[in-house]
Amino acid sequence: MDTAEVLLCVLMVVIIIVSLLSNVLVLICFLYNPEIRKQVPGLFNLNLTFCNLLLTVSNMPLTLVGLVSKAQPGGDGFCQIVGFLETFLSTNSMLSMAALSIDRWIAVVFPLRYHSKMRHKDAAFVLGYTWAHSMSFSTVATCLSWVGYHRLYASCTLSNPRASSRTQFVIFTVFFHSFTFLLSFIVLCFTYLKVLKVARFHCKRIDVITMQTLVLLVDIHPSVRQRCLEEQKRRRQRATKKISTFIGTFMLCFAPYVITRIVELFPAVPINPHWGIVSKCLAYSKAACDPFVYSLLRHQYKKTCTDIINRLLKRSSLNASGRGYSIDQTPQPKRTYNLTFSGIQVRLLGTLCTSF
Template identity: 25%
Template sequence: MLSKVMLGVILSLLILLTVGGNVLVCLAVCASRRLRCLTNCFIVSLAVTDLLLGLLVLPFSALLQLSDEWPLGPVFCNFYISMDVMLCTASILTLLAISVDRYMAVTMPLRYTSLVLPWRVAVALVSVWTVSVAVSFLPIQMGWNTVNGTVQNHGPWASERRCRFELNRPYVLTDSLLTFYLPLLAMCWTYLQILRIARAQAKRIISTRDHKATLTLAAVIGAFVVCWLPYFILFTVLGLKEHPDPGIVPEFPIVLWLGYANSALNPVIYGALNRDFRSAYAHLLRCRLHAQSGWRNKVQRNVCHKPHRRQSKHVKAGAQVR
């Protein structure tokens, strides 16, 4: 019982950090002029992805983890699993777009502003979300991920109190290759090229803001790989075995929540490595504290002064009677 309580506290803190941190990222980009650039459109997209994960997926994952059963029915179970897959896919594809953006900024600095235009960034983001929806909702709602080809969690053999993510070999190989392993290889290649160019032209690169942005986003991708690679390795192994319910494998919740923790790490990485984000965070938090202190002072003034006003009116009334 105590272990369940402790686990509940830890998961709740992780959810709060995920939601609060990514709201702070979005507000920082909106509030700071120095952060309003095309590259940070991808950062905001990534923050929105992590925010949606914290609001629409993590609470239900925590419920499933703590209660060991699913009380919300099969339809919502499949929606929840589809959202989970969609948001994870959106994260990795957004990181791929970020790596391509940084590659172009470093390798083609003179042509970068003419190549990376607002409409092209918009097309890239729409493409990321379109692909993410297509590889998540479509296969799961059509039953393409199951061994027998039927929609998971439906049918006479399905339990109303279970929420299973069924896997078959074609689905796992297609999904993991297209949405994790191949984008990961592409990102590694782009950052190796960036590193090679940065070493060859160190003086020119280090003096620009592009180097700082590249360093920050490389750290974000590194954290993503560390957090999600164990999950995708286990996901691939279980899928090749066509495991009927990966959730009952003891290691599965551990690697899954390690992946979820990545959504809380990104705002910390931005603040630790990027001075503009750090300044924007500090400004927003100072404004918040100032607003709270102003509200408290107003309440205290109202509480302190109102009785005196009533007393003065009473004295004046008494004087008139006399």
């Protein structure tokens, strides 16, 4: 093995470890916290976590074995089963991300009708479609013997060694990626850009209220004024960063692999073998990123992880959370300022800006 292959093996091992630990942690939080289980997005997160975990324990180790041994892991029948799982799980993961974006779109754009538009049975219907969609493509590919060991990716995946069915395989591959990757990407862009538009609109309204308050309260303490302005700036950037993360990680992880699969259909275009493995590792890395992007960095999951740790350490969760304060907030002492405006005395708490 050359240096590049050794680095790729190390990268694959890191991806497997991070993906396994993070997805197991998300599953533990889901089982531990009844509030997460009651929420509709929790079903989509559970499905995404299930797909990522199964992909981590079934396909990633065999790809690592194929990379090290430079040979097919197991027989043809075993490789077809693994390839079926790889096609099914990767498709299901993409559609689950699209389902999560639709849920956020409805929650933000139609907040008053969210509970009537997105109920648990509606979520079950969406998940049923993702499973049917994934199962249909993977079944067709397996039945037509278009699943096998692919040396370029050192894994059992979509592959067509027969020249007689090349045209049909090309049509299937283009159709498959158009209705999985491209469809999911379009849904992500449409929904999250709508969410960003609404978020920016509300931020502008809040900024106007904040600035009007700061102008009226001419005697406000400088530290409070500065904290309000800093919070106003962070609020404007927060929604953009989150949505950029959702769409950016999807494109960064899946686009290189999908583009490589499309370019591969043209025999005249050479593809570096190392690049094939790199694109596969990027696609696998999405399973390691998803727990942090969609779950573990959220306040509810952070609090659940803290409660679990406190319980394991036999400490009171209530004391650890600061007597009712959020775990990622430090209780600030309240300071009171007496301001006179138009002959009327106003009492202002120093933490006023945090309510905007």
